[in-house]
Amino acid sequence: MTRRSILSLLPAGALAARAEQGERLRGRLRSAGAELIFEGPNGPVALSGDADSLRVMRDPRLRNDEFELNGHTPAAGRFSIDPIHTRAIFVWRKGRRLVVTYWCAVCAIRAWTPGKCQCCQEEMDLDPRDPSLKETDPSD
Ligand SMILES: [Zn+2]
Numbered sequence: 852m853t854r855r856s857i858l859s860l861l862p863a864g865a866l867a868a869r870a871e872q873g874e875r876l877r878g879r880l881r882s883a884g885a886e887l888i889f890e891g892p893n894g895p896v897a898l899s900g901d902a903d904s905l906r907v908m909r910d911p912r913l914r915n916d917e918f919e920l921n922g923h924t925p926a927a928g929r930f931s932i933d934p935i936h937t938r939a940i941f942v943w944r945k946g947r948r949l950v951v952t953y954w955c956a957v958c959a960i961r962a963w964t965p966g967k968c969q970c971c972q973e974e975m976d977l978d979p980r981d982p983s984l985k986e987t988d989p990s991d
């Protein structure tokens with residue numbers, strides 16, 4: 852590739868990469884009242900997102916976890932989590948970044964939000980797991 856063609860590709864490529872990557876916010880929930888307040892590296896921010904994402908953030912089983920969230924900053928002091936289908940909510944456990952999922956071992960069904968299994972109606976287990984695993988892979 853010539854120098855000139857590299858230069859002409861750079862701006863578009865850089866913009867696309869930034870749009871794809873979005874932002875990552877690492878920290879912990881400070882409070883889960885009417886608003887979810889998250890303690891990030893630059894201080895507290897109010898979380899927003901779709902209803903399913905917010906249900907994950909309110910899961911009491913994750914209350915003591917360190918989160919990493921994909922999203923963006925719509926305004927100072929706020930952070931908007933990417934839509935649930937983009938798998939934007941992670942926790943750090945024992946030095947590993949794990950995507951938050953829910954699992955019914957009876958039916959072998961995986962979900963992305965807490966609640967009852969769509970098949971047997973039992974409460975699904977919290978199952979944070981390696982994000983490189985496929986949805987159908989069993990947990991490690
Ligand atoms: Zn089930």
